[in-house]
Amino acid sequence: MRVNHSGEICAQALYQGQALTSRDPFIRQALKGAADEETEHLAWTERRIYALGGRKSLLNPLCYLGSLSLGLAAGALGDKWNLGFLAETERQVEAHLDSHLLSLPKEDERSRAIVDQMRLDEIQHAETAIQYGAAELPAPIKLVMKVAAKAMTKATYRI
Numbered sequence: 001m002r003v004n005h006s007g008e009i010c011a012q013a014l015y016q017g018q019a020l021t022s023r024d025p026f027i028r029q030a031l032k033g034a035a036d037e038e039t040e041h042l043a044w045t046e047r048r049i050y051a052l053g054g055r056k057s058l059l060n061p062l063c064y065l066g067s068l069s070l071g072l073a074a075g076a077l078g079d080k081w082n083l084g085f086l087a088e089t090e091r092q093v094e095a096h097l098d099s100h101l102l103s104l105p106k107e108d109e110r111s112r113a114i115v116d117q118m119r120l121d122e123i124q125h126a127e128t129a130i131q132y133g134a135a136e137l138p139a140p141i142k143l144v145m146k147v148a149a150k151a152m153t154k155a156t157y158r159i
């Protein structure tokens with residue numbers, strides 16, 4: 001749940017970066033709904049961490065800054081790349097949540113409910129980004145994102 005929480009910190013930064021760089025008010029408005037849901041995800045995961053007696057990752061400020069820089073860089077390339085980056089991120093988050101659901105204990109219904117709902121929301125977020133003209137990222141970029149996400153998952157699991 002700590003990893004999921006850090007992921008939601010990244011989502012905050014990405015959507016803020018999107019809002020800061022997008023020149024299109026319609027896109028910004030459309031993504032506002034997704035950004036609001038990310039704020040809810042952040043709150044759910046944080047509450048769940050504390051309910052389980054855990055702690056948040058010390059790397060969160062780094063996650064935030066890293067994602068914000070990436071979001072701003074993608075934004076500088078224009079909306080279609082910015083949205084493409086968002087859509088791909090959401091897809092990778094979906095895959096991560098899929099695998100998390102497989103490893104979560106069956107009896108931890110509360111955590112499962114949270115991850116389930118987040119998964120459905122992230123799928124919708126990717127759809128929204130695609131609807132508003134997300135470009136398909138080149139395969140090497142997707143791969144770099146996967147490697148970075150894996151490293152971040154491993155690091156926030158421990159630290």
Ligand SMILES: [Fe+2]
Nearest residue numbers: 008011038041
């Ligand atoms: Fe989320």
Ligand SMILES: [Fe+2]
Nearest residue numbers: 090121122125
């Ligand atoms: Fe999302």
